[in-house]
Amino acid sequence: MPDPHVTPPTSRLAPEPILTALRDVDPAAELLYLGQGHWALGRCRPTPERYTAAMKMLASAWASARHGAFEEASWYRRLRFARAVREGFAQMEAYHPPDCDCPNVTAHTRLDRGEPDARIVRDFRRAIWRWRRDTQGRDFERRMRQADEARKAAIRAEYADPARARAADRWMRHPVSIVKPRTTPTSPRAA
């Protein structure tokens, strides 16, 4: 089983084949079970901004508990979610069971029987692809603005090479790696 990036919110873990497929797309992928058939898909990278946002979410959750104005199951999910954000989780999609009454749920994000399936991997691949394209595009534009003419030619060449662009993109996104090496003897990836 791949190591979790954040403390699992519940004792139920994502199915190993799905988590492995997600981590193949992006090693920072995380799929968390929040309870009552709800799953949160995202990436994990601890940042001061996420920590601050999480502390506000936790404060608001505890305030609503003090006032007694909350529905218990969804309150626990909110608390588990905020704790994952505190450890760096950023949600890309939320998946719901067939029968919950959360607002803004689409047919696509209702899981049959509440079980994660291959659509989650497809959604993640698409989201990561869009996100990388946007991140990389912004990085390219920023560097072009700052560079003199001689450097511009070098930057164009760098970004014209997809492998080098991907490596640069990875470095930009993980200046401090939180991903543990996966090449342990028990890992299927080591084979």
Ligand SMILES: [Zn+2]
């Ligand atoms: Zn729901």
